[in-house]
Amino acid sequence: MLELSNVEVLYSDVILAVKGITLAVPKGSCITLLGGNGAGKSTTLKSISNVLMTEDGKVTSGTISFEGARIDGGDPAKIVRNGIVHVMEGRRVLSHLTVEQNLIAGGHMEPSTQSMRRRLDGVYDRIKRLASLKSRTTGYLSGGEQQMVVIGRALMANPKLIMIDEPSLGLAPMMVDEVFGVLRSLKDDGLTLLIVEQNTRVALDLADFGYVMEDGRIVLEGNAADLRANEDIREFYLGLNLEGERKSYRSIKHYRRRKRWLG
Amino acid sequence: MFDPIDFLNYLINGALVGLLYALIAMGFIVIYRASKVFNFAQGELVVFGGFVVWWMVIQTGLPLVVALPLAMVMSALFGLAIERIFFSRLVGESGFAMVMVTIGLLILIRGLILVLFGPQVRPFPIIFPLKPVIIGDILIPRSLLIGAMITVVVGLGLSWFFNNTRAGLKMTAVAEDHQVALSMGISVKRSIAFAWALGAVLSTLGAIIYLSGKSLNFLASDIGLSALPVALLAGFESIAGVLLAGLIVGAVQGLVTAYVDPVIGGAVGSVFPFVIMLVILFIRPTGMFGWRTIERV
Ligand SMILES: Nc1ncnc2c1ncn2[C@@H]1O[C@H](COP(=O)(O)OP(=O)(O)OP(=O)(O)O)[C@@H](O)[C@H]1O
Ligand SMILES: [Mg+2]
Numbered sequence: 001m002l003e004l005s006n007v008e009v010l011y012s013d014v015i016l017a018v019k020g021i022t023l024a025v026p027k028g029s030c031i032t033l034l035g036g037n038g039a040g041k042s043t044t045l046k047s048i049s050n051v052l053m054t055e056d057g058k059v060t061s062g063t064i065s066f067e068g069a070r071i072d073g074g075d076p077a078k079i080v081r082n083g084i085v086h087v088m089e090g091r092r093v094l095s096h097l098t099v100e101q102n103l104i105a106g107g108h109m110e111p112s113t114q115s116m117r118r119r120l121d122g123v124y125d126r127i128k129r130l131a132s133l134k135s136r137t138t139g140y141l142s143g144g145e146q147q148m149v150v151i152g153r154a155l156m157a158n159p160k161l162i163m164i165d166e167p168s169l170g171l172a173p174m175m176v177d178e179v180f181g182v183l184r185s186l187k188d189d190g191l192t193l194l195i196v197e198q199n200t201r202v203a204l205d206l207a208d209f210g211y212v213m214e215d216g217r218i219v220l221e222g223n224a225a226d227l228r229a230n231e232d233i234r235e236f237y238l239g240l241n242l243e244g245e246r247k248s249y250r251s252i253k254h255y256r257r258r259k260r261w262l263g
Numbered sequence: 264m265f266d267p268i269d270f271l272n273y274l275i276n277g278a279l280v281g282l283l284y285a286l287i288a289m290g291f292i293v294i295y296r297a298s299k300v301f302n303f304a305q306g307e308l309v310v311f312g313g314f315v316v317w318w319m320v321i322q323t324g325l326p327l328v329v330a331l332p333l334a335m336v337m338s339a340l341f342g343l344a345i346e347r348i349f350f351s352r353l354v355g356e357s358g359f360a361m362v363m364v365t366i367g368l369l370i371l372i373r374g375l376i377l378v379l380f381g382p383q384v385r386p387f388p389i390i391f392p393l394k395p396v397i398i399g400d401i402l403i404p405r406s407l408l409i410g411a412m413i414t415v416v417v418g419l420g421l422s423w424f425f426n427n428t429r430a431g432l433k434m435t436a437v438a439e440d441h442q443v444a445l446s447m448g449i450s451v452k453r454s455i456a457f458a459w460a461l462g463a464v465l466s467t468l469g470a471i472i473y474l475s476g477k478s479l480n481f482l483a484s485d486i487g488l489s490a491l492p493v494a495l496l497a498g499f500e501s502i503a504g505v506l507l508a509g510l511i512v513g514a515v516q517g518l519v520t521a522y523v524d525p526v527i528g529g530a531v532g533s534v535f536p537f538v539i540m541l542v543i544l545f546i547r548p549t550g551m552f553g554w555r556t557i558e559r560v
Contacts, residue, residue, distance in 0.1 A: 054442045080448025088446055094439040096500070096554045097432070105432040106447055116429060157448055 001027040001192055002048070002084070002161060006062035007072070009040070009047050011055065017043040019216035020062065025161065030183075030193040032203040032224070035213035041196040042089050044213070045163045048194075049086035050076045066161075081109060083160035089169065089196075091146040093153075095139030099130055102138055102149050106156030116156075123152045127182055144175030151182055161192040168199040180206055204228045268400045273521040274514050279407040281513015283472055285505045286414040287490035288497065289421065290465035295499050296438035297458030300350060300361045304369035305466065306487020311372055312338045312467025313387060313479050314380045320388040327390065331471065335464050342463030346456045373481060383480075390475040410472030415506060417468070422503035434458065438500060439554075492536035495543055498553020508551060512536050 002025040009018035018040045025031045033041050046052040047059050050073065064072040071079055094102050103120055110116035124131035127148050133141065138149050147167055154162050167183070168176040180202050187193055187206065197203035204210055204224045212220040212227070222230070291305045302308075315337050319330035349364055391406040424431035436444040437454040444451050473486055497508035520532025549555045 049446055051442055051446050054445060075450075076445045077448045077450045080446075085448070086446045088443065092440065092443045092446075094436050094443065096439060097435065101426065101432055101435070104427075104429055105436040105449075108429045108433045108436075109448060110429065113429070153447065 001025055001067060002194070003065050004044070004048070004062065005064075007044070007047060007059055007064060008061045009043050009052065009057055010060045011043075011057040013056075017057070017216055018047065021211075021213070021216075021218050022062075023211050023218065023221075025192060025194050027160075027192055028190050029209065030187045030195065030207045032195045032197055032207035032210045033213060034197055034200050034203060034210055036198070038215075039213040040216040041213055042165050045086055045088075045165055045194070045196060047072070048163060049079055049084060050074055051086060051088070080157055080159075083158075085154040085157045085159040085162050087150050087154045087162060087164040087167070089165035091143060091150055091169075093138035093141070093146045093149050095137070097138060098135050099133045099138055099141075099149055099152075100135060102153050103130070103156050106153035109157060119156050119158065123155050126155070126185060127152050129178075142175075144171050144178060147171065147175075147179050148182065151179070155186075159191070161194065162186065163194040163196070165196045166198060167195070168197060168202060176202055269521070270518075272401050273517045275401060275403060276407070277517015277520075278510045278514040279403065279411045280517065281493065281509040281511070282411040282414045282506065283407065283469065283509075284486070284490045284493045284513060285418065285497075285509025286410070286465060286472065287469045287486055288494035288505050288509065289414075289418060289502060290462040290469065291487075291490060291494050292497070292499055292502060292505060293421070293458050293465065294462035295494075297434060298346075298350060298455045299358065300365060301358070302368075302462070303362065303365040304372055304487075305462075305490065306484030307369050307372040307376075308338075308342075308463050308466035309470045309473070309486055310479075310481060310484045311341065311376060312463065313470035313474050313483055314376055314385070315341075315467065316471060316474075317385050317387055317479055318380060321386065327388070331390075334467055338463040338467040339460040342459035342461070343456055345463075346459035350455070350459075351452060373484075376481070385479045387474040387477050387479040390471050393476050406472055406475040413468070413472065414509075417465070418502055418506045422501075425502060489536060492540035492543075494550075495540050496550055498550025500554045501550070501552035504550070504552030512539060515539070 004021060004023050006020045006022055007018060008016065008020050010016055021044065023031070023033070033044065035041050043052070043057070046055070046057065048064055052058060053076070059072045063070055066082060066084060071082065094105060097105070103123060104116065107116040107119050110119060129145065129148055130152050133145060138146060141149065151164070151167070164183070167179050171179065176199065183193060183195065184206055195203055195207065204227055207224045210222065210224050210227045211218050220227070220230070287305065287309060290308065291302055294300060294302050312334065316330065316334045319325050319334050320327065325333070345368065349368060350361070353361060353364065391409050394405060396403045396405050396408050425435050426432070433449050434454050434457070436447060436449055437451050441451050444454070469486070470483070474483060493505060493509045493512050496512060497505040516532050516535050519535045523531045543550060
């Protein structure tokens with residue numbers, strides 16, 4: 001369904017963040033992309049949705065294709081219309097709007113108000129928590145609730161493939177389970193998923209197949225079961241999961257890196 | 264001696280003028296929300312719109328029912344052209360660069376008006392009957408009263424549009440965060456272009472209410488400056504809030520002009536909105552209804 005072949009991504013014409021990666025996301029599968037800080041996971045997703053263009057980045061070589069057609073360097077709006085939605089890292093809710101307004105905005109491509117309402121009901125049905133939060137301002141919700149909002153908002157676009165960047169980031173273990181519960185329900189309904197995670201254990205529990213990135217390259221790939229059993233993964237990712245330390249660093253990182261675009 | 268009827272007169276007329284400021288401020292806010300461009304040339308858009316209306320009605324002699332909608336269409340195209348020529352190239356530039364461009368735009372529009380319409384002071388057509396509305400002892404200019412009603416309807420309508428409809432929420436998503444909007448499949452460029460068109464149309468509507476039956480020249484652009492404190496008091500994101508802010512600024516200005524100016528012998532009234540503006544900037548830079556950065560800990 002989605003294929004990346006030898007993709008290289010360059011920021012600001014100088015920073016090579018992704019150095020030729022090849023990966024495939026077959027229809028109906030759940031693929032996870034793992035790796036440490038700065039490995040290039042988010043950049044990979046941005047190159048697919050091409051929100052990369054807002055950060056002065058571009059795919060300088062290789063190809064990205066979706067359902068047989070090239071999409072690299074394409075118009076992000078068109079890519080969403082084709083069926084790929086990118087849920088960006090850091091729970092990017094439209095913070096001054098209510099939950100329902102976020103969801104309606106997400107359903108902006110629906111042809112009619114009725115069909116949008118139907119989608120909305122579908123989302124409330126799947127993520128029960130959102131129904132009770134409808135009229136709350138999303139900026140004041142808890143991290144887990146915000147993560148549900150952005151997932152719900154992505155669903156409103158009626159995607160075939162959802163790419164989600166570190167959904168577990170900074171969430172308490174119970175909330176992580178709830179978020180991954182929603183992702184599992186999507187997988188069970190046949191939606192294709194590409195999940196970027198640092199929380200290797202939860203990701204490999206859900207995924208069918210995984211890739212591990214390091215320094216812009218894919219260094220390891222395999223069936224989720226094999227990766228779970230892999231010694232390196234156990235040592236470097238499952239063992240080295242220092243929640244507290246990572247969390248504090250990560251919350252700073254997100255704001256530092258947000259770039260100005262269009263003013 | 265204090266006369267309550269006079270007081271009411273000043274208050275009501277001030278408030279109506281304030282609503283006119285609010286209409287101009289609305290155009291400013293619509294553009295700011297989508298593009299984050301602080302448009303210093305908003306007053307020039309008003310003057311340009313005024314000249315287009317003048318040209319259509321007085322020069323070509325079209326009836327109002329044809330001329331006014333046509334003027335709106337032309338302003339929309341003008342707004343689109345400005346966005347396309349100046350701002351779509353400035354993707355990723357700093358806010359400072361954008362402001363400099365709007366100042367350049369201000370000078371350019373003045374030049375354009377000079378070339379297209381000449382330097383003379385022109386009589387603006389009488390759109391609303393000149394006879395004032397008289398309620399008891401209170402005298403209200405008809406154009407301001409009708410204008411105020413139009414402003415309230417447009418303001419509430421736009422506010423509803425931006426907060427409830429799919430198309431409007433799309434624009435609001437762009438106002439919140441360009442990158443997120445893009446990731447949702449919203450065409451940010453198209454939203455910004457639409458905002459400029461809408462901002463220009465609102466300016467022309469403002470020109471019609473402001474100038475009806477008056478004379479038209481460059482000085483009319485000062486109203487853009489008067490609208491600035493209203494936009495600031497409301498906060499740059501709130502369309503409905505700007506109505507209330509307009510009422511407050513206008514009423515206060517009306518009263519100060521009536522009661523303080525004669526005592527001091529100076530034009531305190533015309534400076535007062537800017538005093539309000541500075542005070543707001545100090546105590547609450549996001550205005551009464553603007554978006555404050557939500558910080559969760
Ligand atoms: N907008 C940008 N401009 C320049 N360099 C960038 C930009 N975004 C990311 N980078 C660089 O590209 C590299 C990969 O970053 P990326 O965000 O893709 O990593 P990641 O795997 O998502 O890491 P994390 O787990 O911390 O989110 C890093 O070295 C980073 O500094
Ligand atoms: Mg990342």
